[in-house]
Amino acid sequence: MKLNVNGEDRDFDGDPNMPLLWVLRDHLSLSGTKFGCGIAQCGACTVHLNGKAARSCSVLAAEAQGMKITTIEGVSAGHRLLVAWVKHDVPQCGYCQSGQIMQAAALLAEKPKPTDADIDAAMSGNICRCGTYRRIKAAIKDAAGVA
Known part of the structure; x- marks a missing residue:
């Protein structure tokens, strides 16, 4: 599947039921998004999906397909x-x-x-x-x- 991350299409051929957090960290080497609680309660894994804040530990890779995913690495240095x-x-x-x-x-x-x-x-x-x-x-x- 293709995931649009920080404005770039990225290929992911792993389990579509993997939480987006682990796709970002372990497969796309974007380690700025952190694992905290794993149950969407702490906010450490917050990313943007189509501009809205979302807890990446509770979003499956398949659910993120077709969305614009922005991680902390996608925030410009002068923001x-x-x-x-x-x-x-x-x-x-x-x-x-x-x-x-x-x-x-x-x-x-x-x-x-x-x-x-x-x-x-x-x-x-x-x-x-x-x-x-x-x-x-x-x-x-x-x-x-x-x-």
Whole structure:
């Protein structure tokens, strides 16, 4: 099957019932998407499917076929969220950060000027074991120009 990942068609000839997370990491060598819980509860594996945030651990490869898949590797280096993440010194251990950024990017694509309530609702499913939630929120607000 063909999967469109970060704007490029990629071949995958493995099990179509394999979670997209493992296709990305183990077969396409895109290790920025992280395994956290495996049950779509932590957000570490968040990617975009057709521009919407999705937990790649719970999406089968076959379900992603024909969709535009964007991983953290597909986010441009100068993206406003990445700039804000650095400015606000968001990451500590960094493990959850690709999922946090992908979730935040989907939020800003849907709501360019989110309220505090919008940010809280969108980010509530992404767990940060270091507890950098205040910095994450500040970075999102900064990136959105609502800080």
